[in-house]
Amino acid sequence: MTAPTNINPVIFIHGLWIHSASWHPWIELFGQHGYRASAPGWPGDAPTVEATRANPDALNDVDIEMLVDHYSRIIGAPEVKPIVIGHSFGGLIAQELLANDLAAAAVGIDPAQIKGVKALPFAQIRSAFPVLGNPANRHRTVGLTPEQFRYAFGNMLTEEESDALHAKWTIPGPGKPLFQGAAANFSRHSPAKVDTNKADRGPLLLTSGSDDHTVPLKVTEEVFALYEKGPGETDLHVFEGRGHSLTIDSGWSDVAHVVLKWLAQKGF
Template identity: 35%
Template sequence: MKASKTKDVVFVTGAFVSNSGWDEWRTYFESKGYNTIAPAWPFKDGTAAELRARQPNDTDLANLSLAELVDHYANIVASYAEKPIVIGHSLGGLITQIIVNRDLAAAGVAIHSVPPQGVFPYEFSFLKAGWKALGIFTDLEETYLMSFEDWQYAFVNDMPLDEQKAAYEANTIPESKKVARGGLTSAAHVDFDKPHAPLLLTSGSIDNIIPAHLNNRNYEAYKKDNGSVLNYKEFEGRNHFVVGQPTWKEDADYILAWLDKNA
């Protein structure tokens, strides 16, 4: 068990990207007195370039399921002597919501979260940005790697081309199609009526893959009269690469202020 003298934060990475995307966040949170970790997904034990070199024949990653991934992070969080704060982005936001629902976290922050089961993502931009990851009519024993063109639409829209390319090279990695499909199953279930630890959901006004409207429906699905702290914040001008956008520190400051009040 990990001893905790100051508040601990577990950062949970989303799909398609390396956990190194949290590096600046970790440094910043640690400068504010937090202990942080950003553990990789199972079978994502390398740099973005190393993981791309395994595409598409990384069968271990290809066979990873969402249920296994959630349990991976839940076990990490449960290993702390005192409940940590959990902060996740995208699919990591969904995992954060599930971990909060399991009463394992002191507080949770879900950044541009993939919605839990029951919040149907009917937005066209979500379908356009994400449907290829499901791997319909493709081999599930092979991983999926987002193309640069799809990355431009799904993650880094409205950014300069050179920044889009740099972000792709530094972050984009192959993904399990089975994990993506798991978002449509009971593995993505959250009991919206259950009382829970403080939870903040954030969104971005120009996010294509997880539009703000979808994030707001996620928030609205929760029961509001059970005594739980639940907040929602939409940030102007944030795309899905929010964790790495130049404005990331503004978002981090908002989250830190919310944690100071609620965690």
């Protein structure tokens, strides 16, 4: 493996229902390209998938503010700011860290929608229904069945691959971030609000799978449109024929290499 040569470290942030260990192939690949990378879990996550599944209540009431604070503390005040790369809700957290001057650059892969997005595709509603369908889930942790995962994440995969990913990587997820996201446009001080007009920030890459059910392309396009109105540097990349599983399925390296190429273009 190549010794780290890139100055900025990389922090990977997972989203709902997927354990941070799923980033290990990314960490290895980025290490081969000279990056010092890590994937710290959410507050309440145990070190392994199995241990997290065994104690799901540890994630009860974890919300967006807690996640931002958690990763802010992990970053601290280093001389060199990290690059933050997040998937799904991790992509929203990455944007908040960038807007808060805690990151040198950020990548949101199929990022959860921020305040101001009005699109609400049916696929997104159906994907979130296992949580949002019961108001009591706001304060507890909810897992996905293989069938629910297949619709929300694995809709572009074979049933066999989707079920294998579900068995390998899924963990219960706190319901509160989904409820906060759903109510973002009705809350003046929503934790899903991001300053898209900030000028003095590093570059941001937003990506979307064209067939994502959990965060449909239309949602990411609206997020990109919000950023386009501001002065900050923002790019959009669409992965054709890909769903929400694109960071963990058999095509993950294609996504990772797009991110690596973008970082190189930005001088990181």
